[in-house]
Amino acid sequence: MSKIFLKNAYVMKSSDSETKKYNIAVNDGKIIKITGENDFFDENGYEIFDLNNKLITPGFINSHSHAVMTYFRGNSDDTTIKEWLFDNMLPREEFLNDEMAYYGAMTGFMEMISSGITTSVDMYMFTDSISKAAADTGIRAYVSRGLSYDTQEGWERRINENIETYKKYNNYDGRIKIGFGPHAPYTVPMEKFRELSEIINDYKESINQIHIYEGLWEKESYKLSDLEETGFLSHNVIAAHCVHADDEDIKILKRNNVTVAHNPSSNMKLGSGTAPIKKFIDSGINVTLGTDGAGSNNSLNILKEAHMASMLQKNTIGPEKIKKEEILKMCWENGAHALNEKIGEIREGYMADLVVFDLNDEEWLPNNTVKFKSHLVYNIPKKSLYATMINGKWVYFDRKFPGINKEDIYEKFGKYCDKIEADFYNYSNNLGK
Ligand SMILES: [Zn+2]
Numbered sequence: 408m409s410k411i412f413l414k415n416a417y418v419m420k421s422s423d424s425e426t427k428k429y430n431i432a433v434n435d436g437k438i439i440k441i442t443g444e445n446d447f448f449d450e451n452g453y454e455i456f457d458l459n460n461k462l463i464t465p466g467f468i469n470s471h472s473h474a475v476m477t478y479f480r481g482n483s484d485d486t487t488i489k490e491w492l493f494d495n496m497l498p499r500e501e502f503l504n505d506e507m508a509y510y511g512a513m514t515g516f517m518e519m520i521s522s523g524i525t526t527s528v529d530m531y532m533f534t535d536s537i538s539k540a541a542a543d544t545g546i547r548a549y550v551s552r553g554l555s556y557d558t559q560e561g562w563e564r565r566i567n568e569n570i571e572t573y574k575k576y577n578n579y580d581g582r583i584k585i586g587f588g589p590h591a592p593y594t595v596p597m598e599k600f601r602e603l604s605e606i607i608n609d610y611k612e613s614i615n616q617i618h619i620y621e622g623l624w625e626k627e628s629y630k631l632s633d634l635e636e637t638g639f640l641s642h643n644v645i646a647a648h649c650v651h652a653d654d655e656d657i658k659i660l661k662r663n664n665v666t667v668a669h670n671p672s673s674n675m676k677l678g679s680g681t682a683p684i685k686k687f688i689d690s691g692i693n694v695t696l697g698t699d700g701a702g703s704n705n706s707l708n709i710l711k712e713a714h715m716a717s718m719l720q721k722n723t724i725g726p727e728k729i730k731k732e733e734i735l736k737m738c739w740e741n742g743a744h745a746l747n748e749k750i751g752e753i754r755e756g757y758m759a760d761l762v763v764f765d766l767n768d769e770e771w772l773p774n775n776t777v778k779f780k781s782h783l784v785y786n787i788p789k790k791s792l793y794a795t796m797i798n799g800k801w802v803y804f805d806r807k808f809p810g811i812n813k814e815d816i817y818e819k820f821g822k823y824c825d826k827i828e829a830d831f832y833n834y835s836n837n838l839g840k
Pocket residue numbers: 471472473618647699700
């Protein structure tokens with residue numbers, strides 16, 4: 408693995424640090440040395456990148472996504488959540504296969520990387536294809552098989568798939584981790600959560616995912632205290648949404664150390680409501696940010712989510728109640744905390760997951776270091792994103808993906824997208840007959 412030395416850049420080490428000029432030495436996937444602007448460093452043996460008038464920040468952590476759903480962007484924009492899910496998403500998903508899922512995930516991960524996401528937490532079917540796409544794009548990924556219960560046979564088949572993907576991909580290149588993903592307590596009965604908890608006992612390190620209280624109607628369908636009683640919540644859980652968590656639910660989330668993944672664009676677009684993020688934070692719950700899938704967001708730009716999360720809270724509880732540093736912490740330090748990984752900060756000994764912005768772009772004007780956090784959260788500077796490093800490797804550099812044939816991937820993606828729409832059209836016509 409190559410040794411890299413990043414010189415002359417402005418560096419924002421974390422959500423609460425000042426932005427200053429530093430040099431960063433990377434070796435074997437890790438940040439091994441950070442030196443001051445004028446400190447001596449023996450550059451011998453290092454590949455040197457002069458990043459003058461550029462800003463390095465920690466890579467962003469997307470804590471809830473469905474990368475394959477990039478196919479469904481724009482399919483059901485102005486509908487209710489039930490029409491969106493039952494009439495548009497689920498029927499289209501029937502037409503996917505392993506190869507299509509691979510190209511959907513490739514396209515989704517590439518979009519994430521070009522918006523500064525270095526880690527993505529993904530729940531879906533086709534976990535082998537998604538893990539392969541993570542391996543090929545270079546993204547750090549936490550992948551879970553979305554588990555639902557229809558028949559005992561179907562349930563067991565999905566769990567077996569989850570375990571098979573675990574055996575094949577867990578710890579691949581030190582950056583792919585496989586966990587379990589029971590979809591939601593309204594698609595999995597409580598006794599199955601109990602069984603699953605027993606299984607997860609053998610996978611103590613795994614990060615597990617679930618959707619909780621995205622829609623208000625879910626409050627009629629199950630109680631969070633019943634889910635707690637199954638033991639599942641205590642297994643390193645990231646719960647997406649939690650829009651309708653009440654005071655009792657907040658206590659349950661807190662005592663089980665559940666991380667809440669907030670997905671503001673998706674929640675607003677589907678009219679799900681406003682998650683009480685500030686209340687979660689004040690209660691000591693770890694809150695992170697997610698893009699959710701492109702079927703409901705529709706973009707996979709985490710900077711937009713940072714912006715939306717801030718706007719939504721300001722407009723609901725007051726503009727002074729949430730600060731940009733708290734928002735950045737959600738996609739950096741809090742994301743890292745949820746995954747128990749040395750990422751989300753630029754520190755010696757941490758993984759070299761970094762993002763580089765080009766400060767020559769008007770998105771960064773006024774070009775004053777004390778305003779850089781403001782520009783990040785309130786100006787969504789995706790256009791000036793210049794490079795993304797994951798595990799010490801450039802996976803995106805000078806706005807290109809080295810080693811990836813982008814045209815070929817986007818062409819296959821387009822072809823499969825057309826096929827899904829043709830199949831869906833035939834299916835819809837047959838329904839009408
Ligand atoms: Zn989701």
